[in-house]
Amino acid sequence: MPARAYWTGRIRLSLVSIPIQLYSATKSGSRIAFNQIHEPSGKRIRYEKVVPGIGLIEKDEIVKGYEVDKGKYVLLTDEEIDEVKLEAKRTIDLVQFVGEDEIDPVFFDSAYYVAPEDDEDGQEAYVVLRDALKKEKKIGLGQVVIRGKGQIVAVRAADKGLVVQTLHYDDEVQKADKFFEDVPSKKPDSEMISLATELIEKKTKKFDPKEFHDKYTDALKELIEAKQEKRAPREIEEAELPSNVINLMDALKRSVGKKGESAKTEEKKPAKRTKRAAKSSSRSAKRSKKAA
Numbered sequence: 001m002p003a004r005a006y007w008t009g010r011i012r013l014s015l016v017s018i019p020i021q022l023y024s025a026t027k028s029g030s031r032i033a034f035n036q037i038h039e040p041s042g043k044r045i046r047y048e049k050v051v052p053g054i055g056l057i058e059k060d061e062i063v064k065g066y067e068v069d070k071g072k073y074v075l076l077t078d079e080e081i082d083e084v085k086l087e088a089k090r091t092i093d094l095v096q097f098v099g100e101d102e103i104d105p106v107f108f109d110s111a112y113y114v115a116p117e118d119d120e121d122g123q124e125a126y127v128v129l130r131d132a133l134k135k136e137k138k139i140g141l142g143q144v145v146i147r148g149k150g151q152i153v154a155v156r157a158a159d160k161g162l163v164v165q166t167l168h169y170d171d172e173v174q175k176a177d178k179f180f181e182d183v184p185s186k187k188p189d190s191e192m193i194s195l196a197t198e199l200i201e202k203k204t205k206k207f208d209p210k211e212f213h214d215k216y217t218d219a220l221k222e223l224i225e226a227k228q229e230k231r232a233p234r235e236i237e238e239a240e241l242p243s244n245v246i247n248l249m250d251a252l253k254r255s256v257g258k259k260g261e262s263a264k265t266e267e268k269k270p271a272k273r274t275k276r277a278a279k280s281s282s283r284s285a286k287r288s289k290k291a292a
Contacts, residue, residue: 006112007146009090011129011155011162017091018125019117022146022164026111032220081148092153092164094140103139103154107167114155114162126162133157141167 005021012018036045051057064081065073116126133140133156140155152167 005115007090009092009144011092011094011114011140011142013094013129013140016125016129017122018129019119019122020126020162021115021117022112023115024110025113025163031214031217032224090144092142092144092155094142094155096141097136097138098141100137100139100156103167106173108154109151109166109168112164112166114164129155130157130160130162133162 006024007022008020009022010017010019037043038045048056049059049062064076064078066076067073114126116123129140142153142155144151144153146166152169154165154167156163156165
């Protein structure tokens with residue numbers, strides 16, 4: 001069992017309460033993650049939280065703000081937000097059941113394995129709910145707040161246990177109509193449909209995720225290994241940011257100061273003679289000799 005649960009709470013069906021823990025059903029796997037490097041200096045680019053004219057700030061100095069008008073915010077502390085969360089409790093109340101194939105897949109978001117707590121009564125209730133969902137081929141629906149976000153959740157039976165899947169709200173899913181406006185309404189030839197159906201039947205088999213590989217990540221790994229064999233990896237320095245960031249006014253003043261100093265320096269330097277001035281001076285000298 002993983003060391004830390006994503007969420008701990010209860011599933012409640014009428015008067016039956018089942019203590020559970022949620023664990024993420026997915027992981028990032030072996031996908032390639034890149035860092036951004038400043039090529040000329042060979043230093044890694046860092047992102048820091050800064051305030052113009054102040055510089056780097058501490059995490060505990062940050063509060064959340066909701067913009068109610070241009071440049072005007074209502075500020076909320078974490079404590080004030082947590083008070084709102086208390087109303088939701090840590091319980092998934094199953095308020096409705098639907099058929100397993102009634103939910104459009106576009107509504108599904110993240111999946112979590114549901115593990116029962118180490119409680120004999122709770123474990124028995126867990127198994128009863130699992131078997132009842134399997135028998136009826138139903139999915140239970142409820143709502144809960146997880147990590148500061150209110151979500152619809154679907155509870156379904158899977159193998160020996162239960163799985164919770166978060167769902168998007170209706171206003172989070174774009175309607176398909178506007179994207180399908182240009183799809184022709186003309187009915188295709190029946191023979192072509194028969195050929196397509198035959199191809200589908202030939203390639204139909206049970207889904208096995210092991211048959212699918214991330215070819216893009218594999219190709220990136222091969223590229224990285226090939227470059228590493230030809231040349232040693234470049235050592236990247238962690239760039240240290242100054243404790244304060246110069247604000248715009250200071251930067252402008254310093255820029256003006258530097259320009260002023262440059263102008264004074266230019267005044268002290270003798271003016272360079274242009275080619276045209278040199279030629280003119282030479283002609284004058286020749287005329288003076290002839291006159292003499």
